[in-house]
Amino acid sequence: MTKSQTVTEMKKPRRKYQEFMDNPATRNILPVAGLIVIILLFTFLTGGKIIQPSNIQLLLSQTYMLMIAATGVFLIMTMGCLDFSQGSMLGMASIVICYLSAYSIPLAILGGMVTGAAIGAINGFFLVKRKILSFIVTICTMFLFRGCIAYLTTDNPVYAVGDIFSYNTIPVKLGLTVVLLLLVFFFFHFTRLGYTLKAIGAGEQAARFAGIRVDRTKWLIYILAGAITGLAAFINVIKVGSVTSTGGSMLETEILIALALGGLPISGGALVRFSNLVVGVLTYKVLSTGLNMLGLTTEMQQLIEGIIFLIVVAVFSDRKSLQVIK
Amino acid sequence: MSEEMLRSDNINKYFGANHAVSDVSLSFKKGEIHGLIGENGSGKSTYVSMLTGIYPIDGGKFILEGRELAIRNQVEANRNGISIIVQEMGTLSGLTVTDNIFLGNEDRFVRHGIKNTAAMNRKAQELLDQFGFGRIRATSMIDNYDFEDRKLVEIVKATYFDPKVLVVDETTTSLSRAGRAELYKHMKRLKELGNTVIFISHDLAEVIEQTDSISVLRDGQLIDTVESSKATEGQLKRLMVGRELSDRYYRTDYGEPVSKEIVLSAKNVSVPGQIRGLSFELHRGEILGIGGLSECGMHEVGKAVFGASFDRTGEVTLADGTEINSIPKAIRHSIAYVSKDRDNESLVVNDSILDNICLPSVKELAVGHVLLKKRLSAFAEKYAKLISVKMSGIDQFVSDLSGGNKQKVALARWLGKGSDILVLDSPTRGIDVKVKADIYALMTDMKKQGKSIILISEEILELLGMCDRVLVMKDGVLSGEFERDRSLTEEDFIAKMV
Secondary structure, eight states, X not given: OHHHHHHHHHHTTOOHHHHHHHSHHHXXXXXHHHHHHHHHHHHHHTTTGGXXXXXXXXXXXXXXXXHHHHHHHHHHHHTTOOOOOHHHHHHHHHHHHHHHTTTOHHHHHHHHHHHHHHHHHHHHHHHHTSOOOHHHHHHHHHHHHHHXXXXXXXXXXXXXXXXXXXXXXXXXXXXXXXXXHHHHHHHHHHSHHHHHHXXXXXXXXXXXXXXXXXXXXXXXXXXXXXXXXXXHHHHHHXXXXXEOTTTTTTHXXXXXXXXXXXXXXXXXXXXXXXXXXXXXHHHHHHHHHHHHHTTOOHHHHHHHHHHHHHHHHHHHOOTTOOOOOO | OOOEEEEEEEEEEEETTEEEEEEEEEEEETTEEEEEEOSTTSSHHHHHHHHTTSSOOSEEEEEETTEEOOOOSHHHHHHTTEEEEOSSOOSOTTSBHHHHHTTTOGGGGEETTEEOHHHHHHHHHHHHHHHTOXXXXXXXXXXXXXXXXXXXXXHHXXXXXXXXXXXEESOGGGSOHHHHHHHHHHHHHHHHTTOEEXXXXXXHHHHHHHOSEEEEEETTEEEEEEEGGGOOHHHHHHHHHOOOSXXXXXXXXXXXXXXXXXXXXXXXXXXXXXXEEEEEEEETTOEEEEEEOTTSSHHHHHHHHTTOOTTOEEEEEETTOOBOOSHHHHHHTTXXXXXXXXXXXXXOTTSBHHHHHHGGGHHHHOBTTBOOHHHHHHHHHHHHHHTTOOOSOTTSBGGGSOHHHHHHHHHXXXXXXXXXXXXXXXXXXXXXXXXXXXXHHHXXXXXXXXXXXXXXXXXXXXXXXXXXXXXXXXXXXXXXXXEOOTTOOHHHHHHHHO
């Protein structure tokens, strides 16, 4: 009796702010409110230019790749893990797609997804079998494959076949993105594997004791995320047509900022919502496009994005789960 | 010589929800060696850690010679005349013997910002010689000496300045007979100077012999203080292990036969450092108890049966010969496990009651691989209500619940799963009487339904009251077995435990 009483007493002096943030409604509404505020802000700052149809079309055409790549990372981060190798993964997959596009486009897509999945499998191997923290592993693979990309593009960029641009149409890109989002939405909410991801993020040890095959799940999700990034690489190639040594670089940071802007707790877990993904990517794209339209230099944009990232992460971190990111 | 040196008023310490030290008020006299005993986790080390500034105090105060102490670290404790010889290695490797002795007190040898190393070494060697440890060279690296010698260096470090209060925390176990004699000598010396020594040890004979009075802690609470000259080992053991007054909640049937049918058997199960060669059989409809001191390896038995032990050898098999070697396999074959570590292993505390109840049963709840929220909610609702979890709703997070309600959620999930073999490790730990009674009633019900239960517990009366058979463990091996019998007493048990 005395024990449970003291526990409740100890919880009392919790700050108002914490209570506000603990309210599930806050977590659902705040990111959407953020998106609306940012749209209004840039509409005002650019004198309405940002919401002109031509610009919205441009904005969307830049969003597909990020949206697809972020989908895989969304699943990884729900488990409380991180992935910094997305950019290099995208670069490698793009190179493979360029090579294979000479033979057949479906083969190229498949090749890109297999490349991504293979890199995901390497990440998963070191994470699960060697018990190395995910952010260490993926930083290593990020550098490793960045090196490979630099080597493969030393003399010339790698080009895809010329007619690959014919796939660069809205139905292809929008269709692919929407279908993928629907599939992942279904996976996340209505399948056993998807259901367990949040539990792994919230408490890995306890999830294990509830019979969840934590290691197998982690590995599978890293492979899946890799394959999804392979798909993002296809979108990248049909838009750009070639890969240079910097192909895909900084993608991992963009994904991380986007998901954080969507309200995803950096430690994953039970507070993760699917809306975090969609809202986050849109918010990030409006923000970066807006900053661009204001004529800010890249350095200035990075500075502002960095500050916003820090604030958002601090606001949305799940303070109750004190564990480290795996 | 009966003047008070040190007093604690209602000292408290929490580790999360765990009340490690609860309202401990103690008085230590000048010229006294005061023993502090209790089981592992009873709060002895935590108590002295607060006195010596290792942990901050969560409530209450220490008063040294009439003045309240406000100590934030060990160096400040030293300056106030309090020192400690700790249980683990208390010296820092990579430093010389001298550096270790004067750690935090180097200022004494500093003139105009320059440390006089030569003088420091000279002084250290002088002290070592004076203590009779002349063979230890002050200028050598501490790493050149073995554990025992390092402890001797710690004795010098802790006592050379004649502290008013010296704490000796479980040091003697790592010392040889000669080393112990040295330590006792310096404890006596301080005592004769009119100072106080607080002596913690598991060796009860040693405690009775070396101390003037003995205080017993259990579950963070002070149980009693006795005079050493009048104390016996048996009496101290009883005080340490304790008695619970809620025995009226237990089963009342005696002498009913248990089915001969074996549902699970463990053969020669070992886990390095925890269990050695344990074999037992569990029958249908049986409540099998496993008891012993907290560190005897019994908690690992639960994990071993559930396939959760990291490097287990030996076999755990079901009646049909199925070997249990992983958690998913155990769950698939109707074994349930409620861990002692409720917040890290039993439950995903940062998740909803809904998710916690549904997690092990998602496979059964899926309609052709598809999970429907409605079905999950209905399932969670049903079992949370069945076991009357006090909650605002099934979407409430488990972290907001009290210990007793958390435990109910942990039980509800296995009730929902319909497991036939339940391994319950300390299911009533830190739970109030009301919920305790509910849990006992639930266990009796399950037994009647023909389910088998392994009850691992540190509470002897709970084992005596609930089990058909109790296995007692000591140092990782089976040390005794008792059949259910009204005439069994705690003493029979304790004799096998300690």
